[in-house]
Structure formats: C-alpha cells, structure tokens
Amino acid sequence: MPIDIARIQLRRMRMRLKHPFGTSFGTLQNKEFFIIEAIDSAGETGYGESVAFSAPWYTEETVETNLHIMRDFLIPLLKNNPVNHPDELSRLFAPIRRNNMAKAALEGAVWDLYAKQQNVSLAAALGGTRSRVEVGVSIGIQPTINELLEKIAAYVEEGYKRIKLKIKPGQDIDMLKAVRNAFPDIALMADANSAYTLEDIQHLKQLDALQLLMIEQPLAHNDIIDHAKLQQSITTPICLDESIHALSDVEKAHRLGSCQIINVKSGRVGGLTAARRIHDYCLENNMPVWCGGMLESGIGRAHNIALASLPQFILPGDISGSDRYWDKDIIDPEIVVQDGYVAVPDKPGIGVTVDQQALEAFTKSIKSYHL
Incomplete structure (x- = not known):
C-alpha cells in the first residue's frame, strides 16, 4: 500500500x-x-532537512540547486510514482544524477512520515540497536591556540x-x-x-607521532587513488568523507586500501537508505563508520541520531547538543549531551517535537506542492 503523502512543503x-x-575552505555563521x-x-x-550550503565549497550542491532539483524533478517523480516504502525512493530518484543532498532531504521527510504512520521510531525503522550514541564535537579553526585549548577544555569537561x-x-x-601536549589522553582527530x-606526504607523516584517531579527507574531494598511496605512507588512519557519494565508492576505497574508516553523512550519499547500505557493507568488512555532521538544526x-544507532557506528559522531550551535533550536526539548552520550528517541518517527513557533520565526518562505 502506498505511503499516504498528500502534500510536500519546502520551508x-x-x-x-x-x-x-x-x-x-572558509568561515560560516549564517546557515x-x-x-x-x-x-x-x-x-x-x-x-527532513537539506544540508547543502549557500556556496558550493563542500560539494557542488547549494541551497538554490536543492530547491531546483526538489521542485522540478524529485517532487514530480514522487507525485507520479507513489511508493510503498522509503527504500524505494533511491531507485525512483536514480535517473537524476548526483544531487544527493536534494534527494536525502526529501527522502528524510518521507522516512519520518513513514515511521510515524507505522508508529515506530526512525531508529527502529532503520534497524538501530542502541538506546544512546557516543558523540564527539567538531571545532573550527580558532584565532589562537590558547582560544582553541580553552574550547577543548570546556568540551572535555562536558x-x-x-x-x-x-x-x-x-x-x-x-x-x-x-593540543596533544595539553590533552595527552583525549580521542583526537584532524579534519583537513x-x-x-601528495606533495605533503613528508609533512603529514608528522601526524603519526600524535596518536590521532584519524585524519579525515586530507587529499582531493574526489580522490580515492591518491589516498591509497598516502595511507601506505602513514600509520595514522585515513577517514574518507567528501570522496564517498555511494556504496560503490566505499567498495573501491576498501579494495584499494584508501582508508581505514568511513564518515557517513546521509545528505552526502543520497539519503538514509544509501547510508544504511554503506553501513551494512562496512559491518560485513569490519570497517568502522561514524556519523558526520553538517551544522544541522x-x-x-x-x-543523524537515528542513523548512528546502527551497530557499526562504533566511533563517536558529530552529533553535538543543540546549544553547541544555536541560541534557539527548532525542536523542544533540544538535544542534550549527557556524559558524552545522546539518547536515541524512541517515540514515533524522529522522536522529537518541532517547536512550531521557532520554526515559523526562522522561516523565510514556504512553497507547497500537492501530490
């Protein structure tokens, strides 16, 4: 029986x-x-939520291209081809090349609605096994080392x-x-x-003495081959992020030895269904994964919490508390980190209540499409 979707609204x-x-690649404050x-x-x-930025410096996608692809291609596809399960969207959207963030945004909303209609949590619908997930924090480049050390100390304390x-x-x-001298025992990683x-191999070899958990995406955003050469030259585990857009990329990286760890972002790979397939492959091949963040609301x-509840997400993800990023979030209660963990919601769907007043306050425009 097709999922009951009467209308899609883009805020x-x-x-x-x-x-x-x-x-x-730059500094961001307004999202x-x-x-x-x-x-x-x-x-x-x-x-659902789109994760593309206003400028194409993470991937080729932007806020404007997301609107174009959802409005002119994906929503019409969904209107003309009702689906019985969110997993079917990957195949339905396949004729539209790339544009993974647009696909993931729309698919995420359908996953949440489907789970609510089935009266199960999104985590359970995806096959999650955890009641709480370990979380890490991502810190941008700071003006001075002292300011950086102060921030790290506060997050370690939390x-x-x-x-x-x-x-x-x-x-x-x-x-x-x-940082390592000041905090000799913390789990520390670098994101390049x-x-x-590859001209920086000798320079990057200096990382090996610092006992990093990993270095994330040191080389080109579209590379898998050069990362294999770098991984052969350093002992610090390489984690791939921007290079991974599909399960096929993970399979190639694994065969080539391009990395030891995968950062899974559902937006980057085209949605929760694709992210789960990558997870399953990494589980079968004993490759750790973790859930990356894109400064989400x-x-x-x-x-992300629902996705990170799957069993092979064995490394802390970028799933900080709401107050790490926002003075006011658009959910109530906001997401809270306790002793380095975030609880996995067990209510239907994403399991959080949207603060409608806050949602309206941050809304700049609304477009509605009847299915």
Whole structure:
C-alpha cells in the first residue's frame, strides 16, 4: 500500500550559528537550508532537512540547486510514482544524477512520515540497536591556540568522547602538537577538508607521532587513488568523507586500501537508505563508520541520531547538543549531551517535537506542492 503523502512543503530557513565555524575552505555563521514537510491526508507531518550550503565549497550542491532539483524533478517523480516504502525512493530518484543532498532531504521527510504512520521510531525503522550514541564535537579553526585549548577544555569537561579539529596548511602540526601536549589522553582527530596533496606526504607523516584517531579527507574531494598511496605512507588512519557519494565508492576505497574508516553523512550519499547500505557493507568488512555532521538544526540532528544507532557506528559522531550551535533550536526539548552520550528517541518517527513557533520565526518562505 502506498505511503499516504498528500502534500510536500519546502520551508526555506535561515538560522545564525552562535559562533563562526571556520574550515580550510572558509568561515560560516549564517546557515540557510530547507526543512521539508511531507504531510499525509490526516495532517501527520514527516520532517527532513537539506544540508547543502549557500556556496558550493563542500560539494557542488547549494541551497538554490536543492530547491531546483526538489521542485522540478524529485517532487514530480514522487507525485507520479507513489511508493510503498522509503527504500524505494533511491531507485525512483536514480535517473537524476548526483544531487544527493536534494534527494536525502526529501527522502528524510518521507522516512519520518513513514515511521510515524507505522508508529515506530526512525531508529527502529532503520534497524538501530542502541538506546544512546557516543558523540564527539567538531571545532573550527580558532584565532589562537590558547582560544582553541580553552574550547577543548570546556568540551572535555562536558564529557564529549572525541575532539575533531579542522586543519589546513600553516595551521596543523604545531597546533595539534600543542593540543596533544595539553590533552595527552583525549580521542583526537584532524579534519583537513581536502587541503593537502601528495606533495605533503613528508609533512603529514608528522601526524603519526600524535596518536590521532584519524585524519579525515586530507587529499582531493574526489580522490580515492591518491589516498591509497598516502595511507601506505602513514600509520595514522585515513577517514574518507567528501570522496564517498555511494556504496560503490566505499567498495573501491576498501579494495584499494584508501582508508581505514568511513564518515557517513546521509545528505552526502543520497539519503538514509544509501547510508544504511554503506553501513551494512562496512559491518560485513569490519570497517568502522561514524556519523558526520553538517551544522544541522535539531531536525537534521535527530535524523543523524537515528542513523548512528546502527551497530557499526562504533566511533563517536558529530552529533553535538543543540546549544553547541544555536541560541534557539527548532525542536523542544533540544538535544542534550549527557556524559558524552545522546539518547536515541524512541517515540514515533524522529522522536522529537518541532517547536512550531521557532520554526515559523526562522522561516523565510514556504512553497507547497500537492501530490
């Protein structure tokens, strides 16, 4: 029986991060995105969230391209081809090349609505096995090392299980050494966001003395082959992020020895169904995975928590508490970290209540499409 979807609503949102977030490719403070509402004939609503940024510096997708693809291609496909289960959307959307973030945003809303209609949590619908997930925190590039150390100390005090630091040439080895000297026992990793090349092999070998949990995406955003050569040259585990857009990328990276760890972001790979398939492959091949973050609101964060409840997500994910990013989130209660863990909601769907007043306050425009 087809999933009852009467209407799709696209809310264009704008929220301001509490603090600027700096990476190797720029600094972000104002976040624009879409909240997707899949509404059934009884008025039940499933929520999804787009994770593309306003500029195409993470992938080629942007807020504007997400709107174009959802409005002009994906929603018409869904209107003309009712589905019985969210897993079917991957095949339905396959004729549209790439545009994974647009696909994931719409698919996420359908997954939430489906789980609510089935009266099960999204985590249970996906096959999750955990009642709580370990979480880490991602810290952008800071003006000074002292400011960075102060931030890390605060997050360690809060109980975060892993600290991720953004790095780039000129702000890497010395900074990481200072952090490791100050915090000799924390689980520490570095995220390069493709800032290096194979010419930097000797430089990156210095990481091996720092006992990092991993270095994330050191080389080109679309590379798998050069990462294999780098992994052969360093003992620090490489984690691939931007290079992974589909299960086939994971299979190739595994066969080539390009990495030891995979960062799974449902937006980057095209949705929860694709993310679960990657998880299953990594489980079969004993490759650790963890759930990456894209500065989501509480809605996107709730989707990530459900995904991270699957058994092979054995490393802490970027699923910080709401107050890490926002003065006011759009869910109530907000997501809270306790002793380095976040509880997996067990209520139907994403399991959190959307704060309608806050949702309206951050909404810039609404477009509605009847199915």
